[in-house]
Amino acid sequence: MGGACSRKRDPLANEDTSNRVGPSGRYTKSSSSKWLGTSFSRAYMDAMQGKRNRPSLINLCIYKIREDINKYSTFSMLPRDISQQIFDDLVYSHCLTDSVLEAFRDCALQDLNLGEYPGFDDSWMDIVSSQGSSLLSVDLSGSEVTDSGLIYLKECKNIQSLNFNYCDLISDKGLEQISGLSNLNTLSFKRNNAITAQGLSFLSGLISLIKLDLERCPKIQGGLVHLKGLEKLESLNLNCCNCITDADMKALSGLTNLKSLQIASSKVTDNGVTFLRGLSKLALLNMEGCPVTAACLESLSALDALLYLNLSRCNLTDDKCEKFSKLLSLKVLNLGFNEISSAILVHLKGLTKLESLNLDSCKINDEGMVHLAGLSCLKYLELSDTEVGSSGLRHLSGLLNLESLNLSFTIVTDGGLKKLSGLSSLKSLNLDARQITDAGLAALTNLTGLMHLDLFGARITDSGTNCLRSFKKLLSLEICGGGLTDEGVKNIKDLTSLTLLNLSQNNHLTDKSLELISGLTQLVSLNVSNSRVTNNGLQHLKSLKNLKSLTLESCKLNADDMKKFQSTHLPNLVSFRPE
Known part of the structure; x- marks a missing residue:
């Protein structure tokens, strides 16, 4: 669906990406x-x-x-x-x-934020250590620091935060070196293949620890027992640790201050979830891809503080899903990619506090949409790749707090979009579907508060772009269905708030289009791939000093000219294609 050039978005981010990308740009761990x-x-x-x-x-x-x-x-x-x-x-x-x-x-x-800085290794750790008791935070993610380098941190007794994500040369011995930092409250070791269960024993003395991130550490099975004494621990990330089992959940059952637990893609089953019943402060639980069934909902219903629940890609079916009605405090529910149908929606009617609902790739159709009509607090609704059509949209007309709606890869047609015209709070709308045309866009012109509009695979033509003049607040716009020419870009050139513009796949666009958008000086990201843009057209982009991402792949220009133009005219450009 959506044509060969369409694409699906990630259903839900499983992990914190805020500390992934440092200044070096040597490699990128995330699309954030x-x-x-x-x-x-x-x-x-x-x-x-x-x-x-x-x-x-x-x-x-x-x-x-x-x-x-x-x-x-x-x-x-x-x-x-x-x-x-x-x-x-x-x-x-x-x-x-x-x-x-x-x-x-x-x-x-106080703070050494050197994540992914090129060339950082043990030889620099002496300078780090010289900051002494003043040092509070160190980010060495992606560095070449080894276990030996961590010895220097012993002199920095007041350190509160350490980030060693993607540090492949640190092992259990490294954990031993930092075991005496009793003021440490945040520790992160994402993607480490060397840390084992034995290594976690050195964390038992970090009694001030509040946040611990062990995402993608595949050898820590059985080591969570050493965390029992960390009574202040509030956040634990074990996502993508496929070694984690029900026995590990039993080891966590006494951490009653836990507020956030992430165990996505682990081996935890319904039985393991029973050990979480005593975590009365748990507000966020991510179990995406775990082999649990709807039977685990009985245990989850005991978590009165639960606000965010991710059961995407689990083995959920309609059976026993009536237990959802007991999760009355939920604000965010992710059920994407499960074998559940419209029948499940009747059990969500009581979740009146729900603000975010993800039904991506579920077998939801128009019949079940009536049960969403009463969820008046909903702000974010994900219906991508479902069987929802135009008829079902009428049940959304009363959701006046709705801010974000994803209808990509659905069977909604132009006629159905008229039922969204009253959703004045809507800020983000995804209509990446081939059956959406100019007529559908015309039905949305009342939504003047839109800030993000995705028409990636929709069949929008030059005529349809006249409707874009209604969306003066747009920050991001994607129109990649192949129907635009330079004439249509004339209606985009006055959207001066745009920071992201994707016009790829429109192979009739020429250098004239670059001239037209040269006044969009707030642009941070621009994509005009698969067009007729040439090297000469680059000259029109000199005014886009905020541009940090420029993609012109499969155009009539070469990498050398791109590099020269970047270094001469757009020094802030971080990513460009071709390169």
């Missing part, structure tokens, strides 16, 4: 847009380009110091907040080297 950040140097660049917001004097000073960085042998005489800002700016701008790092010895820095 959180890499679209700012820096102190950016404030200076804005000033040079005549931006309204002028940088402060301190930012200008920091920029000057960075330019003359090799003239300084030490920053230890500066106030800590100044040296901290200088350090952060050097990290962001990739200007931190061995010799420059030495200037920060004994500066009493």
